[in-house]
Amino acid sequence: MHAPAEQRSEIELELNGETRHGRAEPRTQLCDFLRHELGATGVHVGCEHGVCGACTVLVDGVASRSCLMLAVQADGRRIDTVESLARDDVMNDLQQAFSRHHALQCGFCTSGILMSCVEFLQKVPDPDEAQVRDMLSGHLCRCTGYTGIVRAVLEVARQRQSGESQQNASENPNDV
Known part of the structure; x- marks a missing residue:
């Protein structure tokens, strides 16, 4: 169940080169925000403890575990996921x-x-x-x-x- 709208924060970030907006509760992990709010389903959630690395994305160019970062911490940042690698359906x-x-x-x-x-x-x-x-x-x-x-x-x-x-x-x- 989601928190009331007044308890959800507006988040704006650059996702794979495109400005995106969404709302998240203060406790929402970045991986869940990317997958469920913004549709970046290439971000996989494994251990949720930063151990397995399945959720790794680039945050301002640095490989980061998105399960260890809150969505609100990504406000104003550049996030690149695996979806950013292929161009026009051609793998890099x-x-x-x-x-x-x-x-x-x-x-x-x-x-x-x-x-x-x-x-x-x-x-x-x-x-x-x-x-x-x-x-x-x-x-x-x-x-x-x-x-x-x-x-x-x-x-x-x-x-x-x-x-x-x-x-x-x-x-x-x-x-x-």
């Missing part, structure tokens, strides 16, 4: 590499992992395997064993370093 280079390397199975954790990978590759454009595995240690995946994910991230890093995937990077700020 990271998503394509995940597909090529079978880096997903059930897919529940994939959106959060992808968003962490976006920020990671911005900060560490030429990672080694140990660095990728360290970044992934903040995510729980029961299906893949992580090997395909590591291969996908390393492939994208190599391609971006050599300039092979610049057509997407110039169109999508999350790919740089």
Whole structure:
């Protein structure tokens, strides 16, 4: 049951490049606000304790657990979810590499992992395997064993370093 309208706060944020408005109770988690109020269903809710990483989104460009943030804290901020990665129904280079390397199975954790990978590759454009595995240690995946994910991230890093995937990077700020 929702709180009376006077107890719900108006929230305005930039979601995947578009200004969006919604209302939330002060205790509403950002993940629930994004999914239920704004329709960003690529945000998955797993443990609700910040452990599994399934709910990871970018908040002002920083990978953040949306289950640990209240919706009211996102007022005025830029939020990017997995929905921001594909353009015109074409997956970005990271998503394509995940597909090529079978880096997903059930897919529940994939959106959060992808968003962490976006920020990671911005900060560490030429990672080694140990660095990728360290970044992934903040995510729980029961299906893949992580090997395909590591291969996908390393492939994208190599391609971006050599300039092979610049057509997407110039169109999508999350790919740089």
